[in-house]
Amino acid sequence: MIRLVDGFARASSAAGAPMRGPVGGPIDDPARAAGPGAVSAIQRLTGWRRLGLAWLAGxxxxxAMPPYGILxxxxxSLAIxxxxxxxxxxxxxTLGRFRPCFLLGWAWGFGYLTAGLWWLGQAFLVEADEFLWALPLGVIxxxxxxxxxxxxxxxxxxxxxxRGPARIAALAFGLGAAEWLRGHVFTGFPWNSLGMALAQNLWLMQGAAVIGLYxxxxxxxxICAAPATLATGSHPRSRFGPSAAAAIVLVGMALYGAGRLGPPDPVVTGVRLRLVQPNLPQDAKFRxxxxxxxxxxxxxxxxxxxxxxEPPPTHIVWPESAFPFLIQRDPDALARVAAGLKAGQHLITGAARAEEPLPGERxxxxxxxxxIGSDGVISDSYDKVHLVPFGEYLPAPLDAALRALGLRQFVAIPGGFSAGALAAKRILTVPGLPPTAATICYEAIFPGAILPAGPQSAGLILNVTNDAWFGDTPGPRQHLAQARLRAVEEGLPLVRDANTGISAVIDPHGRIVARTPLDQETWLDADLPARIIGGTLYGQFGDAAFALMLAACLGGAVMARRP
Structure with missing residues (x-):
């Protein structure tokens, strides 16, 4: 990666004098290096035409995102x-550039996210009589x-x-930092981070085991912005060098991934999973x-x-919020669930849980x-830490005001869900299973946040979810793709059970061992793949490699501007 950035910097020096000068001083005109007339026309766009094309390009x-994967x-998009x-x-x-570039990037990101997240509008139609008015807020x-x-x-x-190819490194620095911030600020929402463009191919996604999503x-x-120099370079090295370097990196990633895959991963002995996909709708039937x-x-x-x-299942998994009632407070329902389990079987299920209040608290x-064991005892539980704003709770600054207007979060729980204590986030203990890192719904999209801090180790990632809110749209498919990448990053198998699909068992190299269709009542029996012994570099060091890559891009862009 550092060689790639260095190649951009070297090619930039071959292109002629780079943009430089004191802060606030004049800079050179990048349009001097323009090639075909169409590119020059794009460079000369101003005002709403520039922003409109940026929106369309985004x-x-x-x-390039799931389920299309058109790299x-x-x-x-990035060349434009x-x-x-x-x-x-x-x-x-120099300082005068920030405002027009900011507006350009905002328009590009607005278009990118509108086209990639339009399916969120489906959730507003589930209870249209109450939430239809807010559909534009979610979609736009x-x-x-x-x-x-x-x-x-x-x-x-x-x-x-x-002016030269080093501007590609500058863009990688800016967008890399922006995507990291989007995944962390205001609770974070790293959905469809640009790295997912490389994370859908089984060979290419293996790089996540080293450098992660960011x-x-x-x-x-x-890689994707490098072809922009084909039309703007004034020297063969500056014109073709970045694309050649990008192709080499892409091929290198594929070769590394192919070599890393190897034979199928072994399975955990004595474990047989059954994932239940009931396909329950989010309507009056779920009352x-x-x-x-x-x-x-x-x-x-x-x-x-x-x-x-085939052997009988030893562990049964039900999806997120499996019941429209508190099973812990319904002994009859809990007894029926226990009676449905064979001796020695264990059920892992999503369910709402209530905590007895202290005096004066709600x-x-x-x-x-x-x-839950076959004796009907709830032996362990995990409370979701990373809640969905407006879906599971109303953010504190707006809570009182919105409730005064008669509004609520999507999930019809009085007052919304409370977040589990971050310090208490821990490994779920399930008899007969390796230590289990539990995630609920979109908690599985946050890289580096799957495992609790400390020396505890895990043998698998469990993700229970309910994507019924989003119907047959790209949403459930994108959710699966992002959860799948966590398996590669951490070197752990992923067991994913979804109410309407897509449920799947994924090995620690990202191979889908078994999966269900979307919107179908069904079940899935599968063995549990074993974890990678020794883990992954990303699992050990997190985003350290990303930080080095970010610094390399910054350094390459700065060096190319030096006299």
Missing amino acids: ALGAL PALAV AVWLQDGAVSGRT GLPFALGLFYGAGFGAAGLLWG GLTILAVL PENRADIVDRYIELSQRPVEAG LRYFNAVMV
Whole structure:
């Protein structure tokens, strides 16, 4: 990666004098290196035309995300962004570049996220009588706000912008930092980070075991933006060098990934999983008064006969929020669940949990995972730490005001869910299973946040979720792809059970061992793949490699601007 950035810097010096000068001083015009007339026309765009093309380019880039996986779409998108940025900095002082570059990046990010997250609108239609009015806030308002991160990224890149290929490193620095911030600020939302463009191919995704999602994001920008120089370089090295370097890195990643995969991973002896996918809709059928039918449905699917010659399941998994009632407070339902388990079997299920209040406090509810034995005892549980804003709770600054207007979060829990204590986030103990890192719903999309801090180790990642809110859209497929990458990063198998799908068992190299279709009532029996002995570099050092890559991009861009 450092060689790639160094190649950009060297090619930049061959292209002629780079942009430089004291802060606030004049800079050279990148349009001098313009090639074809179409590129020059893009560089000369101003005002709403520039922002409009940026929005369209960003929307095109979303085709590189799951389930489409069209990597060239991101290359075209970022090439256009580079040429638009050339025009945005042209003739401006160093500090004067930030504002036009910020607006350009915001428009690009707005388009990228609108096209990539439109499916969020489906959730507002589940209870349309109550939430339809807010649909524009989710489909347009969220991308509009999150686009500010991309604006900051483009703005930072603009301050480092030069005429030569090193401007690609500047863009990688800006967007890499922006994506990291988007994944951490205001509880974080790293959905469809640009690195996912490289994380859908089984060979290419193996790099995440070393550099993680954010490292893949920097490589995705360097690789996909490199072709922009084919039309703007004035010297063969500056014109073809970046694309050649990008191709070498891409091939190198593929070769590394192919070599890392090897034979199928071994399985954990004595463990046989059954993932139950009930396909329950988020409508009137999922009501407390229907508890008997809902429990019966789960039990019937859990007791379906196994295929000939296959062992019976030792562990049964039900999805997030499996019941529209508090099973811990319903002894009859809990007894029926226990009666549906064979001796020695254990159930791992999502369920709402209530905690008895102290005097003067209200009842607190948690989105939890529970372990239930055939004796009906709840032996362990985990409370979701990373809640969905507006979905599971209303953010504190707005809570009182919104409730005064009669509004609530999507999940119909009085007062919303409470977050589990971060300090208490721990490994779930399930008899017969390796130590289990439990995640609920979109907790599985946060790189580096799967395992608790400290010396505890895990043998698998469990993800229970309910994607029924989003129907047959890209949403559930994107969710699966991002959870799958956590398995590669941590070197752990992933067991994922979803109400409407897609449920899957994934080995620690990201290979999907078994999966279910979307929107189908079914079950899935599978062995549990074993973890990678010794773990991964990313699992040990987290985002340290990403930080080094970010620094290399910054250094390459700065060095190319020196006299």
